[in-house]
Amino acid sequence: MSSAHMTMTLDPASAAAARTKAVRSWRWSRALLGLMLPVALALLWEFAVRAGFSNGRLVPPPSVIWNTLVELARSGELWVHVRATVARVAAGFALGVVAGTLFGAISGYSVLSRRLLDPTLQALRAIPSIAWVPLFILWFGIFEQSKITLIAVGVFFPVYLGVMGAIMSVDRKIVEVGRVFRLSGPALVRRILLPAVLPAYIVSLRSGLGLGWMFVVAAELLGASEGLGFLLIDGQQLGKPAQIVAAIVTFAVIGKTTDWIIAAASAPFLRWEDRFSARSEGA
């Protein structure tokens, strides 16, 4: 114990390694701690159904859900639905992000544009997006276009607000550093404004993506012949709760994965952040 302590103080490299190791094992134990409750509940329910306390027809036990998932995957049905849903979210997210970034940048950068655009956009934002569905169906038909439009609308607002707010709150003092070094307009945007708004932009992308997943369910519930939302409706109409839960689980997995992709892809660009949690979470 004491000799281990000695080497740690003497050799900074091994001390750092030990620290990384400690951080890693702490992360694992924290993940395990978070898993305890859901796993315990699942096991309890599985046991209750097998022991005959419940027939498990309305709330299927984990093994039935798993079998349903495996069956859906093996028949290839699952992939058809996943592909359809992911394609819709991707298209709607892309459109919403492009439009939100563009309008957010314009409103954030120019006071005149903000006074011109922002009141209208804020008024539109106040409309629950689902309320657009009938209109979108009239305009764009019942197929992909109306669904993608709905998702894009959902993604647009958090991105728009995030970009506008981020640009407006860029520190004037830091912009002045750019002026002192005589940066041109485009260089000022690239070397000062973009890096300054990046953290807030990533946050707005992530909340936009969350809304995108929410709206794809709404769009698919309202009429689709494929997609995870269709699996939900199909499971309801045919009385297959396991299929509903299987679709929900798939949503959760894909939603979390796409969010993780954004977070992981942006992490190398945000290492500089002076965050409250930066140290406790480790590198």
Add this chain to the structure above:
Amino acid sequence: MLTLEHVGKTYPNNVRALENVSLSVMPGEILVIVGGSGCGKSTLLRAVSGLDNPSQGRVQLDGVTITAPHEKIGIVFQEPRLLPWLTVADNVGFGLHHLSASERRQRVAHALERVGLSDKAKVWPRELSGGQAQRVAIARALVPNPEVLLLDEPFSALDAFTRADLQDHLLSLWADLKPTPTLVVVTHDVDEAAVLADRIVVMRPHPGRIYEEIAADLPRPRDRQSAAFDFVKRRVLAALDRSLDRNVSVDDRDTKAETGAAMWW
């Protein structure tokens, strides 16, 4: 040579921040501007930097009128204003983008060595202490070899020890650079003025204008305890008081000068 001719600044709300300021600063000279709050000293520095333009008169460097930030004029603000997403080395090299990567690296390494922060090159600004961050800011301003370096209360946010340390450090940088840059320092710290200055300009408020010029031609390095140093300080303090119509004579200042009036607000 840096010259100010009848420089005045009136803000859009008709507040006259600066009136009829004329000055010339010789190449390599250290000019310190002192004055209470609202005497326009920061406004004056911003006009010289080209960040703001004067409403009247003009600022010239070697006969060229300054209307925008100029490559021969560097500035250090009260806050370090480092870009948090760049490493220390990239911050120092921020103004060298026109150079090749290898030349930039060389200049940055040299500048960091001069401010004694070579080991911090790859560190993020958030990991620096206040004094280290301000040294990086000085390195960033000096690395393009400006003819004139403006410093706007550069050490006022630091503790007394770090402040004295950085004053000495600034002087040694200034002495080592060839050609010697002109320094224009704005401060409200009389000690700082007496340590740094070849010449001290005392300003008075409402509107901001020059009240008195005081030569501080003591030999360097200066002993902060010496009688000559103390004399310069007292002259500055007395001028400051007179500029506010307080009418205190130099001799009456004895007690105050010794009991912590070094920081003059």
